Amino acid sequence: MKFDNSNGQPTLAAHLPPPQEDSTDAEADEIFVPPLNFAMVDNGIFRSGFPNSANFGFLKSLRLRSVICLCPEPYPETTSEFLKDNGIRLYQFGIDGCKEPFVNIPNNTIREALKVALDVKNHPLLIHCKRGKHRTGCLVGCIRRLQRWCLSSVFDEYQRFAGAKARVSDQRFIELFDISCLKHHQLPFSCSRK
Numbered sequence: 001m002k003f004d005n006s007n008g009q010p011t012l013a014a015h016l017p018p019p020q021e022d023s024t025d026a027e028a029d030e031i032f033v034p035p036l037n038f039a040m041v042d043n044g045i046f047r048s049g050f051p052n053s054a055n056f057g058f059l060k061s062l063r064l065r066s067v068i069c070l071c072p073e074p075y076p077e078t079t080s081e082f083l084k085d086n087g088i089r090l091y092q093f094g095i096d097g098c099k100e101p102f103v104n105i106p107n108n109t110i111r112e113a114l115k116v117a118l119d120v121k122n123h124p125l126l127i128h129c130k131r132g133k134h135r136t137g138c139l140v141g142c143i144r145r146l147q148r149w150c151l152s153s154v155f156d157e158y159q160r161f162a163g164a165k166a167r168v169s170d171q172r173f174i175e176l177f178d179i180s181c182l183k184h185h186q187l188p189f190s191c192s193r194k
Contacts, residue, residue, distance in 0.1 A: 032058035037132030037161055042147075044123030047140055047161075049132035056082050059126070064088045066122035068113055070095050070135040091116045095135050105138055105173045113139055114146075114182055133162045134170050141174035146182060151175060 035058070036049030050071065051059055059082075067083060069075060072094030083090050093113045095105060116122055117139070129135035137158045144154040154174060159166045 030057050032061055034058050035128065035132070037136075039161075041127070041140055041143060044120065044125060045117060045143070046124070046126045047132055047136050048126060048128045049136075050128055050130050051079060051126070052076075053078055053082075060086060062124055062126070064124050064126055066091060066116065066125045068093065068116055068125065068127045068139070070113065070127070070129040070139065072096055089122070091122075095129070105135075105170070107177065110139060110142060110177065111181065114142055117143060118146075118182065133165060134167060137161055138170050138173055141170075142177050142179065145174065145177065145179050 033054045034048065035051040035055045038046065038048040038058075041047050046062065050069075064086070066089045069090060069092045071092075075090060075092065080090070082088075091113070093109050095109055113127075117125060117127065127136050127139055141154050141158050144157065145151075151174075155171050158171060158174065162170070
């Protein structure tokens with residue numbers, strides 16, 4: 001098993017002809033390419049940008065049960081087929097990818113996505129949007145608040161993924177989002193255990 005952190009960019013290995021091996025050796029030497037901005041959020045929860053066919057081997061290795069997509073566009077057919085073929089349930093919560101100052105993150109949509117993310121029956125789970133920055137960052141930021149992270153740490157993580165495109169409006173949303181309606185949900189997270 002080999003991992004590649006090129007985020008789907010062509011590598012030298014992509015230009016070489018495949019070696020002549022039997023199938024067990026070929027599977028052992030498969031290169032796993034994680035999606036853009038991929039990271040582990042907590043046990044059973046991952047985040048990333050929109051996965052593509054180059055990421056399918058990596059995603060298969062995660063043994064996902066569910067995917068939360070925060071994009072409103074129809075899911076690509078090849079990715080839908082991959083999810084179906086691997087028994088992965090798709091939850092699509094369409095949030096428009098607007099730029100400041102016209103950012104409108106719907107509270108109800110984030111609340112419903114959080115309910116799916118908090119349900120351990122859906123784990124292992126991947127949360128993604130187009131680039132894994134803003135919409136994914138808002139949902140993960142709300143998860144961190146439920147985990148009782150201090151806001152400065154929540155914002156540090158958000159900024160690490162958003163980079164130069166960090167949005168004050170996203171951070172304001174995370175800070176003001178009412179998590180009290182979700183406090184009755186059991187927190188399956190590693191840092192929430194006593």
